[in-house]
Amino acid sequence: MNRMADFRRSIVVRIGFGRLVEAFLVSAAVCVLCIRAALSVANYPQIGGGGLHVAHVLFGGIGMAAALVIAMASLTEPAIYLAAVIGGVGFGAFIDEIGKFLTSDNDYFYRPAVAVMYMTFVAFYIAARSIERRARPSQEAYLANALDLAKEAVAGNLDDEEARRAREYLARCDRGDPVVASVGAILDKIGNASTHAPGFVARNKNRMRSLYRGVVQRRWFTTLVVFIFVATGLVAFVQGIVVLAGTSRSDLSFASSGELVSDIGVGAFVVLGLLRIRKSRLSAYRMFARAVLVSIFLAQPFAFYRIQFWAIAGLAAVVLFWGILRYMIEEEEALP
DSSP states (O other), rough: OOOHHHHHHHOOOOOTTTTHHHHHHHHHHHHHHHHHHHHHTSSSOOOOOTOOOOOHHHHHHHHHHHHHHHHHHOOOOHHHHHHHHHHHHHHHHHHHHHHHSTTOOOOOTHHHHHHHHEEEEEEHHHHHHHHHHOOOHHHHHHHHHHHHHHHHGGTOOOHHHHHHHHHHHHHTTOOOHHHHHHHHHHHHHHHHHTOOOOOOHHHHHHHHHHHHHHHSHHHHHHHHHHHHHHHHHHHHHHHHHHHTTTSGGOOOOOHHHHHHHHHHHHHHHHHHHHTTTTTHHEEEEEEEEHHHHHHHIIHHHHHHHHHGGGGGGHHHHHHHHHHHHHHHHHHHHOOO
């Protein structure tokens, strides 16, 4: 029992790791969709010849290996985020060929393969968010995360918000611990030392934060956000109506049913976000982010099934929305 307790103590949770998992899964989903669209347009070419076939699962393995090497070789936060994205792309290229591994005849076009892929993505996402919500970081975890943030100053990546968050983590630790006092002193010296000028990453983070906090106070900002997501909800609703109108009940295929359910899910989260936006921007943004994730993980695959390569434009817009929303959520969480 003591050995198990020691083992658990040796694993320190990264606070806020869910955003890295989310970036990993979004990258994987986008990779799968892009591969499927490109192969369809190119009529499924094969790399190799003379009995050789270089499957893209190999490139997926290279991507995942590269992500691990980046994570092992670098200590900075931007590198970890880059590793999550590259690893997600690699995982997407890997899992796209799952049909070949589930069937005796190596059938890439095995129809349930797409469902298996996206059920895997959704299961990963739900599991990560569940673990993150239920995790109760120990004092050691808060101390380790504060120290992890402090080291960003070495590369000039530590911005004002991260320094504030590091101090909040330290406030949850045992003040009598000499390590806590030492980390606090380091943060104070970093804040006061003129030799530790913010680097490129920190400078741009601070500029973006100042811009966001200036814009978010404007009346037109909330109106614009509401307009964008009302339009998004209406598009999802109209798509659902088109699917229903164009298909009889007896003829409603799996793809049509999936697209309809996905569009309803997107619309539902958009409505929930609109109902909350006046009371809490953060709560509204989280609902909008869930709508975008439903679109990426569920609605977009069915759109690709229906219109193939032309769905790339819609996917690009949705991923752009996701990136903007992730930034807005982080900024709202950082507000005092």
